[in-house]
Every structure is written in structure tokens, then in C-alpha cells.
Amino acid sequence: MRVLILGGTREARDLAAALVDEPGVTVTTSLAGRVRDPALPAGETVIGGFGGVAGLRAFLRARGIEAVVDATHPFAATMSAHAVAACAPPGHGDDPAGALAGDPAGPGSVPLLQLTRPGWTPGPGDDWHRARDLPAAADRARALCPPGRGVFVTTGRRQLAPFATDRDRHYLIRAVDPPTDVLPPRHTVVLDRGPYTVDGETRLLRAHDVRVLVTKDSGGALTVAKLDAARTLGLPVVMVDRPAATGPVPPTWPDVAGVLAALRGLAAGGQAAPPA
């Protein structure tokens, strides 16, 4: 079975590592190419995008892909919508809105499975403030952080403009690659891809006099230490909600083991039944 993983996450790499050892399976992982020096998965890698829904559909056909696993980051909503559209039966249009109207299991479709880690949930001692997007998060952070103090922004190197108009607070911005967006006048950029420890995050928050943490609800263990550190220091957290799906959501598993079992079921001629 030829499997395409839409990657860019730890889970995608773990799945690729498991699939290369699976008898009779050929695995290709695709990456958007946003990160300068990406952690490469096992198996074949293609980098740079497909050129929209039509490009992805052509790729699936040319490679004879028999199953697609969307293991992109929970905030990569465009890629996920493109996957739904491209895996739908032919004749349902080359744009997500048109294709989503089709029967996802009709003739000529490609089975699509989604691997999405669960979001984080607050526990005792957490002071979380939900924001629907980054502009709302920037407003909330300003309201929560006294002038002259620090805001720790861990939402990535893009879409930082909503923070840039604030002249009164210091922004500690952490990203894997240097930000390309306009930045607030008072800022420090830290380039780091983790993994992070609670001790390290606590030291960082203290060193920059941080009073508010801003994060996407990415979920997972790799970047959770900042939330533990914020709780320990009694700091509020502005949590940016995951984007809502704009169409049908494919069968979704929260972990690699579930997707592996579903792929084995598919290879044996069954259906990729979603978890109970």
C-alpha cells in the first residue's frame, strides 16, 4: 500500500518511522517547506507544496497513492481542507468548497485519515483566557499585562502584526526560524525548536519579566512545559483556539497507534473506521 503522510509534526514523523517497517507499505511524507532546516522523517520526503487541490489530486494519481494521512499541525487548516477536497471522488471540483459536497467514499476517492493530537485542557491552578484568533489574543494579552512588563508570544514567526502596535510592553517572541512579520518596537526574538523543560521555561519567563503567555492550542507533550511554568509562576495564559473545520472532518485518531491499526485494516481490504 502506498501511503502519503501530510507532515510537519512530531506525530507525522513517528507515523513515518512506524510505516517504513511495515511490510508491503511505501511511505512518502510531504512538508510545506516553511522551516529552513526541517526534522526529516523516515522514508521518502517531498517538500514544497502541491499547488492547491488540483496539484495534490494529480500527485495522488501520478503516485498511485492508496491512503492519505493528514498529520499536519492542528492550525494548518488550509492543507487539511485541500486534503479533503483532493481525496474526494473526481468531478467534485478543484476547490475545497465544491469538492466537500461530494461523497467522500465514492468511486475514485482516496481514503483520508486524520491524525490530530488532542488540545490542551486547563487544570487546577491554571488561569487561561481563550482567544478565537491572534488579533483577539493580542488584545487580551494587552489587557492582562501591565505596561512595562513582558508578554511571551509562542505562536510562531508569522501573523505577529497584531502585537506590533503595542509600544508599552516588551515582547519575547520564540520561533523556529526568524520572524518575517512586522514586530513590536520592544522585542526580543529567541530562536529555538525545543524540546523544552519546565525549569528552562520558568527561567526564561523570569529573566524577561513575563506576565502573560500567549500560545496556540497546539496540544502535545513537546511544548507543554511553558504551560506548567506559567501555572507555577501564577501567570495568565492566552490560549488561541484551533481553527474550526470549514467542511466535513475525516475520520480522526488522536495517536499514531490508532492510525496504524486503521491503515492495517485498509490494507486488508476493510474500511478506515473511525475510533469509537
Ligand SMILES: NC(=O)c1ccc[n+]([C@@H]2O[C@H](COP(=O)([O-])OP(=O)(O)OC[C@H]3O[C@@H](n4cnc5c(N)ncnc54)[C@H](OP(=O)(O)O)[C@@H]3O)[C@@H](O)[C@H]2O)c1
Ligand atoms: N500552522 C502552524 O501553527 C504550524 C505549527 C507547526 C507546524 N506546522 C506545519 O507547517 C506546515 C505549514 O503549516 P501552515 O499552517 O502554513 O499550512 P496551511 O496554511 O494549512 O497550508 C498552506 C499551504 O502550505 C502547503 N502545505 C501545508 N502543509 C503542507 C504539507 N504537509 N505538505 C505539503 N504542502 C503543505 C500547501 O500548499 P499547496 O496549496 O501548494 O499544496 C497549503 O495550501 C504544515 O505542514 C504544518 O503541519 C504548522
